[in-house]
Amino acid sequence: GNSVTQMEGPVTLSEEAFLTINCTYTATGYPSLFWYVQYPGEGLQLLLKATKADDKGSNKGFEATYRKETTSFHLEKGSVQVSDSAVYFCALMGSGGSNYKLTFGKGTLLTVNP
Amino acid sequence: DAGVTQSPTHLIKTRGQQVTLRCSPKSGHDTVSWYQQALGQGPQFIFQYYEEEERQRGNFPDRFSGHQFPNYSSELNVNALLLGDSALYLCASSFDRLVLNEQFFGPGTRLTVL
Numbered sequence: 001g002n003s004v005t006q007m008e009g010p011v012t013l014s015e016e017a018f019l020t021i022n023c024t025y026t027a028t029g030y031p032s033l034f035w036y037v038q039y040p041g042e043g044l045q046l047l048l049k050a051t052k053a054d055d056k057g058s059n060k061g062f063e064a065t066y067r068k069e070t071t072s073f074h075l076e077k078g079s080v081q082v083s084d085s086a087v088y089f090c091a092l093m094g095s096g097g098s099n100y101k102l103t104f105g106k107g108t109l110l111t112v113n114p
Numbered sequence: 115d116a117g118v119t120q121s122p123t124h125l126i127k128t129r130g131q132q133v134t135l136r137c138s139p140k141s142g143h144d145t146v147s148w149y150q151q152a153l154g155q156g157p158q159f160i161f162q163y164y165e166e167e168e169r170q171r172g173n174f175p176d177r178f179s180g181h182q183f184p185n186y187s188s189e190l191n192v193n194a195l196l197l198g199d200s201a202l203y204l205c206a207s208s209f210d211r212l213v214l215n216e217q218f219f220g221p222g223t224r225l226t227v228l
Binding site: 004036042043044045046049089091099100101102103104105106107 | 154157158170204219221
């Protein structure tokens with residue numbers, strides 16, 4: 001079945017540091033890939049997405065590129081802020097007519113210190 | 115435009131009891147999915163409802179059941195509660211006719227089983 005493996009946390013950075021959170025996946029066909037963010041005490045918010053190979057999703061300074069050859073979708077940001085402190089989840093939705101569910105990784109806790 | 119809403123926010127039950135959680139989808143959405151998020155884990159797909167029918171189900175026992183109403187709102191019922199059912203329960207809504215039916219999440223219901 002489908003699965004997502006993401007970098008174990010927690011990750012602690014200083015403000016303005018570069019961020020990478022690794023994500024790799026296992027799936028048949030051509031899944032769609034997502035990054036969700038969960039702020040303390042809240043539900044999940046979609047951060048960015050990519051639906052086909054070589055697509056780059058971007059939002060709020062975050063980027064991730066769908067790499068089919070390495071089955072990866074790593075999240076990057078050039079300069080993190082304290083307000084980026086949250087849990088980040090990589091997820092996929094399988095291709096095909098009967099795949100409606102999101103499969104998530106375990107999440108990576110990011111703490112950004114001033 | 116109201117987003118996905120869930121009730122109640124928090125709930126405490128004892129083993130063996132039954133619980134009902136409620137979800138109202140985002141305006142214009144017709145599909146509701148339910149996820150269970152254990153502490154420190156990523157969300158796990160329970161099931162999805164479309165046109166008042168369960169369309170896809172994850173690896174959860176029959177103690178977990180649901181319903182979708184004509185106004186697209188949904189309920190999640192859990193019978194014979196176990197300690198391991200303690201989790202954050204997330205509802206997500208989407209619009210079926212989009213090519214990528216992106217799921218929007220509510221804030222969740224925190225269930226504690228004692």
